[in-house]
Amino acid sequence: MLTLDDIKDIVSKVTYKDGWTIQVYEGHGRSYIQVSVDASVGVCSVSKQNTAWKSGKHYLSPYMCKQEIVGVCFAAIKASEEHEMREWFRYKGASIFNPHLDPDQLVELAKKKSAFVTRPDRTSMTLEEPDESTETHRDSGRGIATNWIVNPRG
Secondary structure, rough: OOHHHHHOOOHHOOOOOOOOEOOOOOEEEEEEEEEEOOOOOEEEOOOOOOEEEEOOOOOOOOOHHHHHHHHHHHHHHHHHHHHHHHHOOOOOOEOOOOOOHHHHHHHHHHHHHOOOOOOOOOOOOOOOOOOOEEEEEEEOOOOOEEEOOOOOOO
16 A cells, blocks of 8 residues: 555656646545646636636545556546636637536526427437438337448449
């Protein structure tokens, strides 16, 4: 079993972008890591001002091996980058994938039939796009569309 000092030593060898560091903390009897971004590279997606920020906590098991700890570091960075992407991405000027949207507000939107887009065949998604070699057949008894591959040679 690794000690907190062992974990700190492993994490200290992980590097990423300038201004990004991974910190190891211990609280309530558990160790965890957080990505920290300093104000020289951190920018608020609303105010556009430089700001320092920290990611969510990524808790560690006392039984983790070195590879698992390094993997958690990678996952923490990946989650942080996705979080930033969700904050910064805009459609028609709105941050529609923002991770800070109120889930209760999203529930109300998701309850509205008008909030869903569908394709012309009235399905919201398909597994594959039909092409010349695919025919769509609808099972009228169950209302299920099925794509069949048609042999173009006969």
